[in-house]
Amino acid sequence: MAVSARPAYRDVNVLRWLTAYTASVTGDLVYFLALSWAATRVGGPSQVGLVIAAGALPRAMLMLGGGVVADRFGPRRVAVISDAIRCVVILAAAAAVMLASPSVWLLVAVALIFGVVDAVFMPAVGALPPRITEPEQLARVQGMRGLSMRLSNAVGPLLAGVVLAIGGAAGAFTAAGVVFALSLVTLLTVRITSSPENPQRVSAWRELGDGLRYVRRHRMLAPLVTVIGLSEMCFSGPVATGLVLLADERGWGASGMGWIASAFSVGAAASALLITVSTRMPRAGLAMCGTLLGTAAGAVALGHAPSLPIAVVFGLLIGLTSGFTTTVTSALVQTETDPHYLGRVTSVTTLCTLGLAPVLFPAVGITVALWGADVFFAGCGAICLLAAALGLSVSVIRRAELGPPKSASPTGR
Incomplete structure (x- = not known):
């Protein structure tokens, strides 16, 4: 890995992307634990698998299509829009849980929508590093991404546990929505340094x-x-x-x-x-x-x-x-x-x-x-x-x- 004039860990643009990515992963963990907790309270352990599968299956099935969307419209634009949708969906779920007793089917609907949007967001945000830094810095960026994931895996469950204890599922969904909003705001500040011309549309x-x-x-x-x-x-x-x-x-x-x-x-x-x-x-x-x-x-x-x-x-x-x-x-x-x-x-x-x-x-x-x-x-x-x-x-x-x-x-x- 060649030495660059500005290492990735000193590049403000890379650090903005990393902050957005870290907030996104943290929000994912808080959302997942809140969803599992709410499903357990509403339908018992037998219903948790149904709710989690409702989010996991569309994410897996539509992931390749999400990559097509990212390439067609640009990864930054797609990441921003899908992140905004995730934020709105989770905050709406928090409001629904707060105003009325949630049902299993409400949680299934939330998981389904979130899984579909996640299938678009993940390829888009993952495709950004080559467009915000030099090729010789990509290994460093991926190393920083690994560190951010470990940080999120430590902070996310802790944050979820605290807000679940204080505000229940509604509080946890709200916290996840706020974290997604932080990810969105930070992602809006990321600047693309290279944007290849799109070939003829098919x-x-x-x-x-x-x-x-x-x-x-x-x-x-x-x-x-x-x-x-x-x-x-x-x-x-x-x-x-x-x-x-x-x-x-x-x-x-x-x-x-x-x-x-x-x-x-x-x-x-x-x-x-x-x-x-x-x-x-x-x-x-x-x-x-x-x-x-x-x-x-x-x-x-x-x-x-x-x-x-x-x-x-x-x-x-x-x-x-x-x-x-x-x-x-x-x-x-x-x-x-x-x-x-x-x-x-x-x-x-x-x-x-x-x-x-x-x-x-x-x-x-x-x-x-x-x-x-x-x-x-x-x-x-x-x-x-x-x-x-x-x-x-x-x-x-x-x-x-x-x-x-x-x-x-x-x-x-």
């Missing part, structure tokens, strides 16, 4: 097909997206469920699960901080494959950990290695992608990391129930090993460096 379906073909034909993006999908398959939600089941199986209790999860977050934050302040990142592709091997080994070892302290150590290791992998792969994707396709490519990678996680949750419980938590974590390790093998077998990934893209042709040649 139908949305044609643009979606063009984006998928662009990924499939690109010599780096095609295998890299597969690596991202495999590496994130177990670490975008299913592992959190696996940690709960592992702690229960070994008798470590909720506190033990908390220690392992905290160690994972600390490790991920440490790797993000290291990349943020680093002045060089030689052989980024090869280093990424190496950290995938480390994640595979750590996952298997975690499943066989004989005691809680050892499990905490392996949780820290997995956080370090998987955090590095996520940051580097995100930077490589944004460096290599033609700006015209950035929203669609971002939607594909976001779908791999977040959109498909709900589909895998049932497999976690079934695997642990039939064969034990150690088998589940061994399976996670095998999937990460497969991702590392794929990365090492593709020379363009193995030799990838982080810097300005050499070509912007659809084939990456």
Whole structure:
């Protein structure tokens, strides 16, 4: 990673985007916990799954379409409009819950609308970094993004717990709406430094097909997206469920699960901080494959950990290695992608990391129930090993460096 005259962490424009992104993730967490709490109070635990699925399914199904919208109308404009809609929807939900006793179907409607809008917002806000900073700074930006996510994961649940205790679900929805408003106001101050000319307009379906073909034909993006999908398959939600089941199986209790999860977050934050302040990142592709091997080994070892302290150590290791992998792969994707396709490519990678996680949750419980938590974590390790093998077998990934893209042709040649 070449040294820039102004590092990303000193760029005011990047810091504005980061503030908006951090507020958005924090608001998401507060909203999600408020929605789950309200569903539990109204319909009991059996209704929570229905409400959460009402938001998760449209987000996953429409994520690729959200990328088309971001590329067609510009990621900044789409991010601003969708963020405003999210703010209005959540504040309206707060008013409805405050004025009348909420029903399950009201919560389903809120989750459904929010999921649809989220499918547009996420690809748009994720496609902004290449348009607000230089290519050689993208790794730093992704490192800063990783730090902001860890901060949000710490602050969001705490804020939700406080407002739920004081004002109930209505207070929590209001707090989420206020945080989304902060995200919106900050996002309005972000300035785009580069705006590629839009090609001749075609139908949305044609643009979606063009984006998928662009990924499939690109010599780096095609295998890299597969690596991202495999590496994130177990670490975008299913592992959190696996940690709960592992702690229960070994008798470590909720506190033990908390220690392992905290160690994972600390490790991920440490790797993000290291990349943020680093002045060089030689052989980024090869280093990424190496950290995938480390994640595979750590996952298997975690499943066989004989005691809680050892499990905490392996949780820290997995956080370090998987955090590095996520940051580097995100930077490589944004460096290599033609700006015209950035929203669609971002939607594909976001779908791999977040959109498909709900589909895998049932497999976690079934695997642990039939064969034990150690088998589940061994399976996670095998999937990460497969991702590392794929990365090492593709020379363009193995030799990838982080810097300005050499070509912007659809084939990456």
